[in-house]
Amino acid sequence: xxxxxxxxxxxxxxxxxxxxxxxHFLREQAGLTATNVGCDTSSCGACTVxxxxxxxxSCTVLAAQADGCAVQTVEGLASGxxxxxxxxxxxxxxHALQCGFCTPGMVMATxxxxxxxxxxxxxxxxxxxxxxxCRCTGYHNIVRAVLAAASERRPS
Amino acid sequence: xxxxxxxxxxxWSIDEALExxxxxxxxxxxxxxxxxxxPLMKLRLAVPEILIDIGRLRELSYIRDDxxxxxxxxxxxxxxxxxxxxxxxxxxxxxxxxxxxxxPQVRHRGTIxxxxxxxxxxxxxxxxxxxxxxxxxxxxxxxxREIGAGVFFRGLFESALExxxxxxxxxxxxxxxxxWSFQKFTKRAIDWAIVGVAVQGSSVALVNMGQTPLRASxxxxxxxxxxxxxxxxxxxxxxxxPSSDLNASSGYREHLARxxxxxxxEESVSRA
Numbered sequence: 001x002x003x004x005x006x007x008x009x010x011x012x013x014x015x016x017x018x019x020x021x022x023x024h025f026l027r028e029q030a031g032l033t034a035t036n037v038g039c040d041t042s043s044c045g046a047c048t049v050x051x052x053x054x055x056x057x058s059c060t061v062l063a064a065q066a067d068g069c070a071v072q073t074v075e076g077l078a079s080g081x082x083x084x085x086x087x088x089x090x091x092x093x094x095h096a097l098q099c100g101f102c103t104p105g106m107v108m109a110t111x112x113x114x115x116x117x118x119x120x121x122x123x124x125x126x127x128x129x130x131x132x133x134c135r136c137t138g139y140h141n142i143v144r145a146v147l148a149a150a151s152e153r154r155p156s
Numbered sequence: 157x158x159x160x161x162x163x164x165x166x167x168w169s170i171d172e173a174l175e176x177x178x179x180x181x182x183x184x185x186x187x188x189x190x191x192x193x194x195p196l197m198k199l200r201l202a203v204p205e206i207l208i209d210i211g212r213l214r215e216l217s218y219i220r221d222d223x224x225x226x227x228x229x230x231x232x233x234x235x236x237x238x239x240x241x242x243x244x245x246x247x248x249x250x251x252x253x254x255x256x257x258x259x260p261q262v263r264h265r266g267t268i269x270x271x272x273x274x275x276x277x278x279x280x281x282x283x284x285x286x287x288x289x290x291x292x293x294x295x296x297x298x299x300x301r302e303i304g305a306g307v308f309f310r311g312l313f314e315s316a317l318e319x320x321x322x323x324x325x326x327x328x329x330x331x332x333x334x335x336w337s338f339q340k341f342t343k344r345a346i347d348w349a350i351v352g353v354a355v356q357g358s359s360v361a362l363v364n365m366g367q368t369p370l371r372a373s374x375x376x377x378x379x380x381x382x383x384x385x386x387x388x389x390x391x392x393x394x395x396x397x398p399s400s401d402l403n404a405s406s407g408y409r410e411h412l413a414r415x416x417x418x419x420x421x422e423e424s425v426s427r428a
Contacts, residue, residue, distance in 0.1 A: 042191065130345040131261045
């Protein structure tokens, strides 16, 4: 079937098999490979993207379900090649990653959280990231980065 | 891992969904948020030949105050339940429990109707609607019919929905004044409950203590005859035969049920 998705502001249209998952559409049709396939069982969150503004695990959404919708991936966050989104900047500043595999999903889950709750408590950050697993850094620096990004975004 | 091949069809109205499922027959299944069905399809535990996507039926996503009861559209997401101001005041048990399902990403996609129609005894919301004495509304080729939550869950992954019927609404009576609680025990935050319990006033329902969500009848009888929380909770596993699996033995589930029912009754009393 033909699927058309607005990915990071640009229309991507492709003829795909009905069973194509959104994460494969993003990686193979849109050519955006930052969104990782981790567990492939909707547990790890490495494939988290925003679908019409809400975080979803793109390994558990059909490309057909996203037809006509808007998707944002981590590639679409920064406003230019030399810029970083405040959440990306905070992850770098707080050393919130080691291998980086979970990072695109962590960042997108964070963007979704901060869109709904601009000033989360540490506990709220921890529960908002319960669907995203990190196997190397651990969570302390990630939580610190989310809190830093939140305070940077807040008008003082 | 991708599902086995199937044909995807999208319904733009309830009538179209019913037509498509009638045409598809036994090989067709409705797809709502897909967060129960798609994982099963990847594992080949479900192999439907036709998926009818009802995700665009926005008319089935609502939470409405109908006076004596609250009407919830079957396609309302867990996230919308958890963040609804109306539910927070009228049915805090449902709002709170919906906020405990899976994780934020799952709650953005998963729907109450999908969860109920899937009839997994380890899911949170089936036990909640049982404790709330909800009525489910299904539409089929010959019109709508109402099914009480107490007779909706027939067996493991088996509901009272007939082939060709679509769950459209969950109708929940406003509870009598009283407390409520939802407790579940999981190994990791996002896991299914090993055991869970939903309490609304003197109604007590259990997650994952049998082939279906169950009312803890022995606990309810003890409460009705004046027992305190701790004494009533001792009856939590009475007459039940929970399964043994990788996560817990049957005996451990019985132990968890007594502990969780005790905590839930105490919390409920403290909120009353």
